[in-house]
Structure formats: structure tokens, C-alpha cells
Amino acid sequence: MTRTLVVAALIAMASSAQADEPLAQWNFNSVPSDGSTSTGTTMPVIGSGTAALVGGTTATFASGDASGGSSDPSSGDDSGWNVTTFAAQGSGDKSRGVQFNVSTAGYRDIVVTWDQRHSNTAARDVLFQYTTDGSTWIDAGSFAASAGDAWFNGRTVDLSTVAAVEDNAEFGFRVVATFAPGTMSYAASNPSSTYGTTGTWRFDMVTVSAMPIPEPGTYALMAAGLLAVGFFARRRVG
Numbered sequence: 001m002t003r004t005l006v007v008a009a010l011i012a013m014a015s016s017a018q019a020d021e022p023l024a025q026w027n028f029n030s031v032p033s034d035g036s037t038s039t040g041t042t043m044p045v046i047g048s049g050t051a052a053l054v055g056g057t058t059a060t061f062a063s064g065d066a067s068g069g070s071s072d073p074s075s076g077d078d079s080g081w082n083v084t085t086f087a088a089q090g091s092g093d094k095s096r097g098v099q100f101n102v103s104t105a106g107y108r109d110i111v112v113t114w115d116q117r118h119s120n121t122a123a124r125d126v127l128f129q130y131t132t133d134g135s136t137w138i139d140a141g142s143f144a145a146s147a148g149d150a151w152f153n154g155r156t157v158d159l160s161t162v163a164a165v166e167d168n169a170e171f172g173f174r175v176v177a178t179f180a181p182g183t184m185s186y187a188a189s190n191p192s193s194t195y196g197t198t199g200t201w202r203f204d205m206v207t208v209s210a211m212p213i214p215e216p217g218t219y220a221l222m223a224a225g226l227l228a229v230g231f232f233a234r235r236r237v238g
Helices: 003-017 216-237
Strands: 021-026 050-054 058-063 079-084 097-101 107-118 125-131 138-144 150-158 172-177 201-212
Touching: 079 097, 097 201, 107 172, 125 150, 138 150, 172 201
Parallel strands: none
Antiparallel strands: 021 201, 050 097, 058 079, 079 201, 097 172, 107 150, 107 201, 125 138, 125 172
16 A cells, blocks of 8 residues: 555545534424424434423424524424523523433534524523533523524534533533523513513524544554554655
8 A cells, every 4th residue: 555545544534533423403393294383393303312491491393484494404394492481580590491411422522503593572692501410500602682583593502622521421401591691680582672481482403413432443543554654654765
């Protein structure tokens, strides 16, 4: 094998080991499709995990196409998880929303993305939290709607530098309503509206992406390849 072929093989092997892929994903669409956006499922469409309500919120299913739509490529039977029953004004900061648990065993470089629709009276400010032990929650990202009756697609929290979430069967995250910065109250998503407990957040395309942790044998093979590259280099110099 020539030096060029060795290098090409190593690059291909490294690319395979580093491939980003959806570890779990929720699109909330009915399985099988039933032609109705008022029905759906909280079971993941890719991978495994759980979705749950937090702090007394309630949920139904509603259109993922309405108000501009989520990024879900499905249409017609595109459902979103429609969450309501939020805390009274001035109470329950960071206490109500949704939670997802996904084992990252065997994976690293965790990234979470989702689409979220805010109704006019829903809380404007959103807090992302994660856990590494199933009970302690760490703030890791915040978002604010700029309008009501609108989708905000591709919200992203990159946890790839957080070693504790890698290869962790207890990993979970939640998206909760939080007070407007510097205040003790919720702001409405629509600046012309007033926050209300019956406002809604609608979720779609909740995705946990990750990279597989290479097997020890892969590292050994790559090391052998690098030694071969060095051998060819020495022969060429000699």
C-alpha cells in the first residue's frame, strides 16, 4: 500500500468514527399516519428515550404546519406537542415545561436541537437545562421569542464540550419557562399581549445528535496506520 493510500484509509476511518448522527428524535406524528394533527405520539421516531411534562403542565397535539410551520418535512399529518398550564404570573420560575431523557452511553459530542412555537400570551423566555445524574439540573442556554403565534426553528444547545454528558445513561434535558431577565415575572411572547397561564408552547423535531465513541480497536488500527505512514516517510527520505 502506498503512503497516499494509507493516508486516504486513515482519513476515511476517522470520518466514519466521527460521523454525527441523530441519537434520538421526536417529531410527535402519529404512527401509523392517521391524517389528523390533533393526534400524535411522544415516543421517539429515531432511537430511544422518554418525553414528559414538568411541573404541572398539560399537553395535547396540534398542527406543526400552522403559523409558518416547524422544520418537520411531513405535511398534512404533521403534529406538534402543544404544552400549556404554566405557572401563575410571578411564581414558579424555571419550574414548568417539558423534559426528555436520552442515554448517551457510547456517544459523545452531544448537541440538542428543537423547533418551538410560542403563542401570543406564552412565556417569552425559555431556559434549557440538562442533568447528568437524573435529578440535578444545570442551566445551559436561554432563548427569547421575538413574536407570538410564531415558530422558532432550530434552537440549538451545543454540549460537545461538556464531558459529563458523554457516555452517560442518566443524561436528560428540559425546556422550561423563566422570568424575564432582571425581573420577577414572565414576559409575553407578543409584546402587545399579557402573559397568561393558558398560553402555549408547541414543540417539534426535538433531536439529540451525537458522535459514536470509537472502539479501542479503532484507535489501535489508526495508530498502526500512522506508524505505517512514518515508515513510508522514512523510506522516502532514505
